[in-house]
Amino acid sequence: MREKSHTTELRVRGLVVREVLLGETDKLLSVMTAEYGRIPIMAKGARSIKSHLITSAQLMCYSELTFYEREGRRWLREASPIEVFYPIRLDIEGFALAQYFFSICCELFPEGNADGAADMLRLLLNSLYAIMTDLRPQPLIKAAFEFKAMALSGFAPDLDGCAECGAVDSPYMLLDLAGGTLRCEKCVERAIREDINQSLISRTEEERRGAAASFSLSPELLGLLRFIAAAPIKRFLSFEAEGTVAAQLGAVCENYLCNQLERGFETLDFWHSLRLAQSSGGQKEQT
Template identity: 30%
Template sequence: MKISVKGVVVKEVNYGESDKILTVLTAEYGIISAIAKRCRNLKNKSGASPQLLSYCSFLFYESKRGYIVNDCEVLEVFWGVIKDLKSLSLAQYFCELALALSPESPNSQDFLRLFLNCIFYLSNKNKDMLLIKSIFEMRSMSLCGYIPNLVYCNKCKKYNPEKIKFYINRGIIICGDCSKKYFIGGHDIAPGVLLALRHIIYSENEKLFSFKISDESLETLSLVSEKYVAYHLDIEFKSLNFYKSLY
């Protein structure tokens, strides 16, 4: 059986002398791995062969040993990411996160869209990297079943609570009054951070990247988003460590 599918390469491993195993994030099938035989010879008209972060149109053939790449056309190479070490390491973190979350249909459609948009903005350099990182972290987690409830204080149900604390482990917010009485710990988050988190988690795809945030709030947003991923997935992301070492 052959399947025709578009997707972005999120992992590549050399296999034998000139073969590669490509792992591809697709809209219809989530994550798919396929052997690309003589991958280095598999070039399209512009001379590009599929590699990490290439967006391609694939024709996969299903064999007893799994999928084999029958044909591939590279549709987009994000040079602005590939040629910049910091952007590349952040994009590799997104790849690791995609593999860890392994989105399934129908959520894989929104996941692929999110991934491509984040890589596009990283490549074009017209949005803050920390903002793109936070959006990818919180939105991808929410798409894959780790959605926090940031609508109201989990105790008194107030929608616009004062002195909010974000409890990353439980994925809830608690207002100042309730946290004083009933809770310990939690991360203080300013109203601007709460609004940004709500926007990232609950907005429509079309509006996801259109919001403004102060530099100070962005620092907190990035910190809590990263901690949220780290706590719930409990994985050490090598590319994230590398990205952070580049500051």
């Protein structure tokens, strides 16, 4: 006689970071949770206007979810919204930035990887709150999120000092975006003198490419990176940066992330296109 299959029901708080539309009314949600990492949950009928799930089972909604497992899949039974970040949904730039953050989350956290998930969830929620409340200009929130996400995921560069001589301070430090190491001014100049035809001290083609992808850091810029990497998540945006320094911070954080992950993001390109269109139209963001 065939045994009756059993189901396991679980309750968890999670943030919807991706959704795939299926059929006429269904969704496959990708939910970032502290306990299980990023998990897929099928939301049957969640797109129907009559569904009790329509509000809480949508992208960028932080909800308390009750789901059951059957035959290796998770099915959403109930959902209660905790925070839907409604103001972000009214701001196309803010919504685009949130989607970029979700893209980074999905890249850094394959489904089922729970290691470090609690910190990433907190980082996402704090960053969404910052966007929603205009806590900082969006470019600063973006830069800090990029660098902090990399630090939490084990991709942080070694910012303690020069990889060659150990110097902590220098008129400038050169950050190798591929290797994640620093070179002080004296070591850079010495390497150039030793072999003017090579970039830094590279010997292989791979090293030459890595050395070419580098970024010059002023003491102020290096101090900001060190702060973001080391700060508690609740304080990772507790810094000020304006003008050239803010622009450089945005550039180095974005380039470091893309170099380390060896890819770009369509969501990032879209956010940049919105910023460019706004600037070109003379409607600059009030910061």
